[in-house]
């Protein structure tokens with residue numbers, strides 16, 4: 165079997181790698197007797213690529229044949245690349261064998277559009293169904309919804325997959341029309357809305373009838389390419405915040421545009437906008453876990469995220485009147501807003517201050533990033549807090565020590 | 576009977592060295608005996624750990640492990656510190672930290688005097704230390720969940736040798752038991768020479784003679800099933816195909832997978 169499969173795997177993994185979503189978390193599929201696998205709520209990265217991305221799922225395309233010609237995509241019909249297609253059984257076998265060896269948490273399956281949307285979607289669903297029903301597989305499955313697939317297939321996909329995603333692809337419909345003329349926002353929002361309703365419906369039913377099957381327990385996500393079109397960060401973050409709030413999405417992924425073609429519809433970039441992508445994720449993180457609103461991060465005056473510093477620090481610098489924070493008395497919401505204090509440290513501070521006075525030495529022991537926090541906290545022992553600190557000075561001091569190459573989410 | 580063990584021990588200014596057999600039950604028995612005899616040890620060590628003269632001029636008190644006593648201490652920990660304290664103390668022991676005995680003793684003394692959970696009292700040095708060691712353990716456990724690679728042997732057993740920094744196997748195998756319920760597998764700590772074998776129903780601790788010959792977590796090809804090398808190769812191919820050259824960031828890569836874990840990764844061989 166090997167050489168043929170090897171060749172296919174190379175082609176179809178290579179074509180799938182630009183999809184950035186990798187999460188395997190958020191599901192709660194318990195192991196079944198006689199079955200294989202479970203989906204843990206935490207998600208596990210089993211390896212990391214040399215660019216530091218998490219490898220958690222076997223991420224492949226069913227096929228890279230495609231009838232569409234989206235300019236940003238390697239698989240577009242006008243592109244001269246090697247094409248291949250897996251059979252249903254081949255994908256099932258690879259998933260099972262990789263899973264048994266603890267290489268992966270499960271499968272992320274997408275596809276180019278072969279023949280038409282339903283023909284393709286039907287095969288994706290069949291793979292998920294085989295894994296669940298024939299092989300008793302309880303690991304994680306993420307299926308991509310093929311734009312234009314019918315409601316019945318979307319519904320079936322929900323029965324076997326943990327997560328489903330329909331990609332918006334670009335942050336506005338105008339840009340989408342320009343770059344991917346066959347696609348429309350309607351094609352994406354339609355299944356998204358259908359799923360949103362269905363997820364609520366199944367949940368409600370499950371409360372009444374215990375035997376109701378799970379339906380997309382890890383919810384929906386979407387992805388958009390950043391830097392291939394002119395939208396501002398303000399526009400992008402407003403869009404993603406509405407996707408979280410109105411569409412109930414679990415995750416919005418940003419993918420810094422990597423030039424895969426010299427199509428004239430696209431900008432010529434020297435390098436992919438990785439810093440911008442990282443800043444968007446940081447902003448997204450602040451909105452989802454730190455209680456920030458979009459307009460506290462970007463607004464009409466500052467429609468773009470700062471490339472030099474992370475958005476939490478920039479927020480503090482713009483709102484010096486709210487600082488310094490008294491860590492002994494401030495509410496949790498403000499403690500987590502201090503640059504250098506993450507959610508874990510904030511919780512530790514809240515717990516510890518019930519028994520003791522917060523002192524700079526304790527913060528050191530709790531491993532708070534004092535190099536940043538020191539400008540914004542009022543605690544005994546903080547000798548560095550001076551009245552005459554102003555934003556520009558802090559920027560200058562911190563600029564001396566930021567390492568621009570480092571792209572962690574939050575230090 | 577139950578309560579005397581929580582009475583405060585007399586604080587003695589004398590040095591007091593207690594030795595035990597190096598097992599967890601042994602250490603818990605030490606705690607029990609210290610409360611019973613009102614001892615305030617300054618050193619607790621496995622017997623034979625280091626020359627005595629380093630500790631003290633006194634003769635050490637040798638405590639014999641008693642499972643019933645150990646159980647009573649665990650019940651006490653659970654009563655006041657809940658299941659979390661039971662696990663935190665156990666993980667602190669498994670961390671093999673050179674000072675683990677005294678850290679645990681100090682932690683329990685505080686727990687038994689306050690009689691409610693103390694895990695957030697970070698200003699107490701033993702509590703902070705326990706939380707740090709538990710965190711270290713959690714990381715290593717998580718890395719084992721991620722980086723353990725099963726290799727299928729000729730007889731169909733899925734085998735994974737490991738060499739973790741700490742003794743994490745006792746708090747790691749449950750994850751694999753839940754996940755690989757329909758497979759037969761064995762995870763073997765080649766550094767500490769013991770493993771956990773799952774036969775499709777139950778797990779048991781095993782010591783394998785053959786494992787002595789293993790000096791790396793990658794198994795020699797002769798032991799493997801026919802398909803095993805094919806799948807390893809496919810996985811390597813997959814891994815190489817997922818790289819995006821434009822995004823290359825080795826520093827970040829190394830932060831996620833420090834080089835000492837590479838030995839586990841089939842894709843890095």
Ligand code: SF4
Pocket residue numbers: 230231232233234237238239240241275276277344
């Ligand atoms: S439809 Fe999907 S696979 Fe086909 S060209 Fe567009 S983005 Fe690429």
